[in-house]
Amino acid sequence: MRQVKHICAREFISYFISPIAYIVISIFLLITGWFFFSPFFLSNQAALRAFFLLLPITFSFVVPAVTMRLLSEEINVGTYETLLTLPVTFRDVLLGKFLAATAFTAAMLIPTLAYPFFISFLGDMDWGPVAGGYIGAVLLGAAFSSIGLFASSLTRNQIIAFIIGMAICFFLTLIDKMLFFFPSSIVGLLQYIAAGYHFENISKGIIDSRDILYFLSLCFLGLYGSHLILKKKY
Numbered sequence: 001m002r003q004v005k006h007i008c009a010r011e012f013i014s015y016f017i018s019p020i021a022y023i024v025i026s027i028f029l030l031i032t033g034w035f036f037f038s039p040f041f042l043s044n045q046a047a048l049r050a051f052f053l054l055l056p057i058t059f060s061f062v063v064p065a066v067t068m069r070l071l072s073e074e075i076n077v078g079t080y081e082t083l084l085t086l087p088v089t090f091r092d093v094l095l096g097k098f099l100a101a102t103a104f105t106a107a108m109l110i111p112t113l114a115y116p117f118f119i120s121f122l123g124d125m126d127w128g129p130v131a132g133g134y135i136g137a138v139l140l141g142a143a144f145s146s147i148g149l150f151a152s153s154l155t156r157n158q159i160i161a162f163i164i165g166m167a168i169c170f171f172l173t174l175i176d177k178m179l180f181f182f183p184s185s186i187v188g189l190l191q192y193i194a195a196g197y198h199f200e201n202i203s204k205g206i207i208d209s210r211d212i213l214y215f216l217s218l219c220f221l222g223l224y225g226s227h228l229i230l231k232k233k234y
Contacts, residue, residue: 003088007096008103011070015104020065028062028108036115048115052133052203056173056196059105059137059144064165066104067148068158070097071226090230094223098142098149105141109134128205136202139215140195144169146222153229172196172218 015021035058036051116130144165151165152158176194179187191197195218198211 003092004096004099007088007093008099011097011100012103015066015100020069021104024062024065025108028058029111031058032112036112048119048130048133051112051115052129052137053200055133055137055203056140056199057170059140060169060173061166062108063101063105063141063144064148064151064162064169067101067145067152067165068162069152070101070149071152071230072156072158072161090227094149094226094230098146098219098223101145101149102138102142105145106138109137109141126205129203132205132207133203135207136199136211139202139212140199143195143215143218143222146219146226147172148222150222150225150229153226169195 032051032055035054036048038050113134116125116127119125147168148161148165151168152161154164155161172193172195174194174196176191176197179190182190192214195215198214201208201211
């Protein structure tokens with residue numbers, strides 16, 4: 001685990017060296033701030049419903065932007081081969097980069113904690129759904145980070161990795177919104193594979209083991225797929 005911690009720390013620090021990280025954080029806070037303050041000023045409602053409702057869509061393009069360089073950049077410039085000469089395994093590299101991306105995604109959420117505290121000064125706040133929403137957000141960020149890592153392992157081009165990761169994340173986010181297009185026999189299956197459906201359950205303050213298992217399964221599939229791709233290439 002020492003190698004995993006070292007890789008994770010290196011990758012997490014490298015995010016804040018690059019200006020891209022600050023651009024991504026700024027865009028994320030700008031969008032989420034709009035989702036929160038628009039109902040407040042337009043409808044005179046101070047609530048986190050819109051923030052959590054649209055968070056999966058926001059994550060669908062923000063998280064792939066965070067993960068697009070993790071493997072594709074190293075493969076492109078040749079530093080990945082150098083990394084493998086060190087006493088590390090594919091698993092160490094993937095887990096370290098995955099944990100760094102998840103930690104960075106969680107760090108992006110920290111400034112948004114000001115929203116529920118702002119509401120609590122205006123009236124009574126039900127902290128159950130708020131806690132559930134942030135737990136769901138971290139799980140969703142972890143799942144999308146694994147998908148973005150998988151997309152980054154497929155190509156040397158960061159832009160292509162971003163597009164692939166974003167496409168998969170958007171599909172998982174929006175599939176449950178298009179169930180009326182599909183036969184009733186597969187509606188249940190499509191609803192289960194929808195990330196938005198499971199996140200919505202947790203954001204209501206309902207912590208169900210099936211929803212947690214879903215996000216953990218996505219993390220495993222993304223990491224396992226990345227492992228297979230790298231093993232085939234190297």
